[in-house]
């Protein structure tokens with residue numbers, strides 16, 4: 001099943017909560033937030049049913065996200081339900097790591113295959129200032145626990161923001177290497193929650209590679225065929241890392257991913273203004289076939305290329321002001337799941 005630009009429905013991000021225990025400045029810079037109403041949050045049964053229906057339409061990769069997914073109680077139970085769907089061959093999670101140490105083993109046992117931990121800085125004082133959380137040691141403990149639990153291909157996500165952590169790229173590569181993990185540097189995006197975004201804070205992929213080659217010498221691109229947004233690179237000693245050029249060189253043309261928020265709103269693009277309400281039909285008795293029909297028809301009409309369209313905007317600034325995020329929290333990055 002392909003959309004209007006020939007892109008298959010391949011990967012799904014399932015947000016399990018819009019709540020978060022961090023306040024990263026590029027995602028949740030404000031004091032107050034409007035949350036999704038509790039009664040609208042999908043149950044594990046509803047999430048698993050949706051995942052099954054999506055799997056029937058071609059989705060093979062599911063990534064649990066949030067807000068902070070580990071704030072959802074009993075998450076391993078959901079993992080266990082999802083792993084029973086054989087068509088989902090890649091079951092992953094993105095987390096800020098704060099609560100990972102206490103549940104990494106349970107998640108692994110339940111069938112989670114891969115974990116990505118967001119780690120923007122190795123300096124606790126920077127995290128305290130930038131993400132309003134002082135528990136940097138817990139994030140590091142979470143990374144160690146994920147490794148000890150046996151998660152293969154552990155990834156670290158770093159959003160690079162000029163003047164905040166752009167002087168730590170090499171340190172993060174070294175840290176990842178020591179943890180047998182791979183770091184992926186993400187360009188700062190002007191997505192929903194990034195109300196303080198400005199172009200001058202974006203460090204481009206090109207600039208990152210220039211800085212790193214001054215330190216490491218020749219950096220080679222890793223040649224691989226995949227729909228993954230990260231371009232991977234290799235240092236002369238074999239260490240690999242990724243760069244996601246989501247702002248300066250977006251990859252919309254091969255984008256096979258969509259997102260379901262914790263209240264069952266389906267977004268065809270990170271930048272889409274509106275989502276499709278799947279909760280209402282789900283709760284009012286639609287059959288699996290009817291749900292699949294709705295999803296298939298919607299996907300076939302998809303022509304979104306949000307990040308590419310943003311490239312064409314002169315005098316580009318933040319996508320939304322806080323008032324419009326308060327009017328509809330579905331526009332928030334922490335609701336859409338990144």
Ligand code: SAM
Nearest residue numbers: 026027066067068094095096118157189194338
């Ligand atoms: N709370 C979890 C975490 O931080 O890993 C999962 C949800 S978070 C929204 C998912 C990813 O989105 C994180 O890796 C985060 O760094 C990234 N993200 C959030 N805001 C971003 C922005 N403005 N630009 C680029 N990436 C962003």
Ligand code: SF4
Nearest residue numbers: 020022024027067096
């Ligand atoms: Fe940070 Fe993730 Fe929370 Fe956003 S959802 S504030 S990126 S930890």
Ligand code: SF4
Nearest residue numbers: 252255269270306307
């Ligand atoms: Fe996909 Fe939209 Fe992101 Fe482009 S901006 S890569 S279409 S989610």
